[in-house]
Amino acid sequence: MGELANCSRCNGLFLKGSSTVCPECRKQEEKDFQTVYAFLRRKQNRTATVDEIEAGTGVSERQIRKFVKEKRLHPAHFPNVSYACEKCGASIREDRLCDSCKGSIQKGLNVQERNESLEKRKEEKERERANRTYYSW
Template sequence: MTENKMGNLKNCKKCNRLFAAVNGHDFLCSRCNEDIDDGFTKVREYIYDNPTSGVKDVSIGTGISTEAILKWIRDGKIVLGENTIIAFCERCGEPAEGGGRFCPKCIRNLTDGLKAGIGENDQYRTRVGMHIKEKK
């Protein structure tokens, strides 16, 4: 990366254009940031006019990807109504709460499976530890 008086030169993560980053946390050029801001405004206005819409409805109505909308929900920038289905489970397709990737039932099943898998290896844990060789 090249240093100049304006800041660090970086490539935009979205369009790959070279831009002068004002601080070390800039990852997008000003054009891409404007596009994201415009999309966010579109989504916010759509939700205001259609408060019971779900993520898929908002995405279709605004042309903004569901991934971007879910990211804004996870970041706390957008709040949908209480009874609105935010996302669907990646495993079974049931509604997932809070914009998560999995429904509560699948989270429980995955957690139980992990715990069971860890439990099977407990027999090997008794031999693990620090061993000190006796002095001769």
């Protein structure tokens, strides 16, 4: 049985399943998607930006970007549609982070890995030094 939750759109109560919104808001989201998709299917609108789609359909920018993020609208088919990087907010068309944020995270991971490697070598040298036997005659 599902758990009771508040709808993220209207704050109403509903039984949570696979969706984070209540059935009424889910219907509205689907209606909004059909409106946006019908708008973008027209040849003259295929290169529309998110702002132009919002103006032409009345669907919020947040909802349009959510459709892209959920891969319901594919940027390959609609080249000017994007969503925000989860770290810095830059416009991206795939994944969760922009290339710059991915690079900075990777750089941080590399530094951490290098530091751990140096610490491990230092510990090994300390163990070798402690295990040495010195003979005096």
